[in-house]
Amino acid sequence: MEIELDEPESPEMIQILNKDGEVVGEEPDLDEEILKDMYWWMFYARKADEKALKLQRQGRMGTFAPIEGQEAAQVGASVAMEDEDWLVPAFRELGVYLERGVGLEKNYQYFMGDVRGNEIPEDVNNLPIAVPVSTQVPHAVGLAWGIQRKGDEGAVLCVFGDGATSEGDFHEAMNFGGVLNVPVVFFCQNNQWAISVPLEKQTASETIAQKAHAYGFPGILVDGNDVLAVHQATKIAFERAREGEGPTLIEALTYRLSMHTTADDPTRYRSEEELEDWREREPLKRFRIYLQDEGIWTEDWQEELEKKAEKKIDEAVEAAENIEEHSVEEMFEHMFSEMPKPLRDQMEYLKRSLEEKEIEEEEAEIKGGFP
């Protein structure tokens, strides 16, 4: 017997602006204000990220995951969301966070080792950062199921990276999403590197988008460095979600121009040529050219944005660095709605022991001589 084996089908990539800012796809009809807004958030996120890297190198911030190169993917998706929609993030989401209304000082504070940076404004529907890869994806499906059950407005944007698509949680969540037909948009920022592991070692599939087909819903491949294309794709996915048509998987093909985290050295595993090639395709430049051609971008406006960004960033650093110190209580609070007695005892013990502390231990002392 002969069996004809099927060929996997990968979708065509949607692109509106090519790397030189030329319109190559169907140009969306967007208000100037939205276009300006998109540019601002991308630019602000880029500047805020650059500042964070400087702070980290000066020892003023801890380890964090830079977003350089992914501004279009993040802002394009975020701008397509309505206030009632929910964001379920991973940990490389500064652009989405800022556009969604989480102040930069909170983002900085978190990466300065202060858990209070995770506090989200009450009117913003964001879940906090999720560090273990892909573990947040099923939560997005659960949230969307809740929205569906209660008959509420809104849908869920779940953001994750290419590495996340290898985890069991990703597949389980996609499967649940398809079976339950819930209003969720799975948004993969395929930046092509999971630390040192390139996409071709992550999956044998030609695209991530086509994985959606196996779970019974559409997958869209979009140029993740083209903010207009990302915005359109996300809008379409949200429309489907709102109309009860179920999940969509979006693969935003982008590139991590910076390191995985500030503890990483990408020169160990990828070439300068590849990096340069992707620098050519980076998202801000092409969008600026487009806006310039449209008569929206001017040097004066750019200068205005630079001043505005600088001021906001300075204020955020100031606020994050001068935050009141943690109290001991803060380490023990928020474990349960009420603190159980054994935990209260532990808290009292620590407070007492800090008050009576005699030995100032220097961490650096654990060196040499130890058998």
Place this chain on the structure above:
Amino acid sequence: MTEMNMVEAVNDALHLEMERDGDVMVLGEDVGVNEGVFRVTEGLLERFGEERVKDTPLAESGIVGVSIGLALYGMKPVAEIQFMGFMWPAVDQLSSHASRYRNRSRGQYHVPMVLRAPYGGGVKALEHHLESFESVLAHIPGLKVVIPSTPKDAKGLLISCIRDPDPVVFLEPKKLYRAFKQDVPEDDFEEELGKARVVQGGEDITLVGWGAMVPKMVKAADHVSGEGINAEVIDLRTISPYDEETVHKSIRKTGRLLVVQEAPRTSGFGSEVVARAVKKEMLSLKSPPMRATGFDVPFPLYKMEDWAIPDVDRIVKKIREAIGW
């Protein structure tokens, strides 16, 4: 002898065992081209090639699951989970399968694999990069749990783990990765699994710990020696199987016990040490066995991390409390 830190010692053990036994393989996230995020696998890809040193997809359950399959087929996988905090998806494979194949198959199959993972706090890392849930692993019947605190032990113990016919989790305290160097024999050698090490002798109290708590216990012991208290310090090195003999022998001499663990307090491995001491050495004890531990909260972000781990100050006060009881 060569001076090595713990990273170099673990790396040396991997080189020697891969050289000695062609069935030994290394697999995990970023262990190949990047040589591990802590550089523990430096030089392995270059020396042994992609067939034996594999950068895997990002999937912890998969890494441990395929390692079990490899081991069942007679290979010797040494898998890595990048940080212990990311091990949870793999705990199903460890608990449901790695630890049970021998028992389930009535001895017909066994799983000679090693799972390495950096663990523990005190290094100002992000959330989930600082956990120490070794007691959860020790709670899984059929799994050995080994934790070195010195470069020499790291090398000898890891070699023993790789040669062991059963599944072993080898936890590397990242606080000690580059904390100090030590003379380590150049050739391969084994340190016996399940055997504690008396780090320094003493008559007044027995301090028991593992991993990054060991140098803190030594410092605390030095501190109280000025007060005329001689503390015996024991590094468990393997928490499962637990070397009750060495600890109880010490308790019979000192009559006092303090366990130091950085993990949260409740149901930590210290509880096991205390329970056994009470059961078997009650008549030798002059004071209730005590614990200096972390707290029952998630390991905090770095602004609060110094509070989370028992420091020398807290250990010293517990020692005095036991002596003065």
